[in-house]
Amino acid sequence: MLRSDALSTEGAPLGIDKLVPDAAAAVADIRSGASIGVGGFGACGLPIVLINALLNSGTDDLEIVSNNCGTDDYGLGALLVAGRLRRVTASYIGDNPALTTKWLAGEIELELVPQGTLAERLRAGGSGIAAFYTRAGVATPIADGGLPWRYAPDGTVAVASPPRRVELFDGVPHVLEHATRTDVALVRAARGDRTGNLVFHATARNFNPLVAMAGRLTIAEVEEVVEELPPDEVHLPGVFVQRVVVVPEGTPKRIDRLTVQGQPEEWGIYR
Template sequence: MFHMINKTISSTAEAVADIPDGASIAVGGFGLVGIPTALILALREQGAGDLTIISNNLGTDGFGLGLLLQDKKISKSIGSYLGSNKEYARQYLEGELTVEFTPQGTLAERMRAGGAGIPAFFTTAGVGTQVADGGLPQRYNTDGTVAVVSKPKETREFNGQLYVLEEGIRADYALVHAHKGDRFGNLVFRKTAQNFNPDAAMSGKITIAQVEHFVDELDPEEIDLPGIYVNRVVHVGPQETGIENRTVSK
């Protein structure tokens, strides 16, 4: 019976077809490395909106998640930085987008914890700052005044050190990119593309993986993420990585 498991999906369009308006989606990648470009394009074509995107950043202008942002499909971002995405900054500062900033390590652990069934955890990251104390602008009014600020979080002392309580994230869906995958959903990530992809995959209630190389079965010793966390696998072939900041010498 085990060998009858087959999580492969024939196309990216089919893989994202059931994502509804208002869904929360954890997305793997760091900058433009290891992002599920083909799945993002398919989601853009599918047209779902009012999305909460949990990702380190929102791509760049005109690439990756920046395309969904450009189409006004994202209503809330949970991430770590704006990067060089001018449209991200504009929508945030002009009151079109709710933004919840989270330290990078905390974001990774919030996704991993959500997938591991851990509702919350304590960390030192952010103690003594607005991350813990509250007051970070999450949404602006159109006139530039602050509409919504972050709330204070619970803190507790352990062995003389103060920690802040952070909640795990369980997203409705997750979109991730892997170097290799098999029909059971087992994934192998290549080099720095391992970044947020395993954590995002764990976070999703329904996790969809695009893979560059599809194999019938992987050697257990090379698996980075077991298929128990993955619901759908779609073969997309080799993917081109964009360049976030191009520097050319004279």
Template structure:
């Protein structure tokens, strides 16, 4: 059953120490209204799985600024200076994962697949271990990534990657129907559906809610079986889409 809620209601029961998968690619398709609501709560110690952590003060940057994130699993530190500072100064543990591998780990978690073999990362610290996860205050490395199992599959060496599941998924979609079926817009479809699948509870903030049946079957990118809570944005919230790097032609 999918429930229609405000952002504050949707995040009200997220506990301290929860694991979160969060959709978005850069600043495209980030669930910024729901993340802002979560940043206002007095909870934290979160482990967050997301492609990146937005920008300073935007999206997941809000939770970094408020010190609510203990650990990040991401593809890159990106352009968030506070993310980089906390990692390098030992305030934040970071597991860097190849982007396609991260996406597939979330998809596997949503499909009930415990792990998979991929050639991505073979011969690097991704497979061999030794990647710094946690620094100390003086720059010393406190925790490193462990080595992973490898095996030859169809004549190609591959590394075993495990699935990712989360207590709560927080995503952004363009349209939802009242049954929770979602349609994403363009690049926002990259990681949002996979993050949604990985969460035991999924919160989807959406720009428009339509009646059940209004979305054609071929127009549904994620079935409502994965979605539990819908946050309908106001027109102003839906139109507020920050640009990561502005360019003039």
């Protein structure tokens, strides 16, 4: 659900040039209580510069929508450990023991969503589609309801998922899923231009375009800014992006799991 008071329009760049000075300025008007979609898949394509700026801003009570919630010390995990998150909607939490601990202790609300369903909820939100039916989750607690979203301090379930509407299409049951929109979206791209057109590198494309589409205010951190991108190269049109920030030179990229054989330097891999 959108919160009209979750951000201020003061200071938002007007006109065609969407480049802002730095990440701190880009996130300065995000208010506590906002819902924020975050691109990336693990550490790949993660808008780490914007996340760190949000952490430094002191904003809290945030509702996060992302494929996962980072690790204990990196990405969204840093916001979680700092106590800045109220709710997380994700499809994978296996790399973040802190999230599981806080969830079971009743300190945070967690909605687990099948990965494809989460992607489609974001795509639908950005495409003006209110809801859709999917076979994912049929005959499971996703459809039946009762999944624990928030625990009470005594270990009982304080908030549980509601049952979903199920309809037959060609004799096959499908579950109704509502689209997801967020107040703000944070994404990372390899290249962008001043009008917000973006190009993503390889698998860093993952959730980033979908998250960007679903945001009311979308902020993109880009590794390289060019004056103009050829239209045929654009992965995400600038109409979905309101602010662009250049990633500071030397910002490291983190690798989730190094699985190649031999020494990293032999493969030209930055650890």
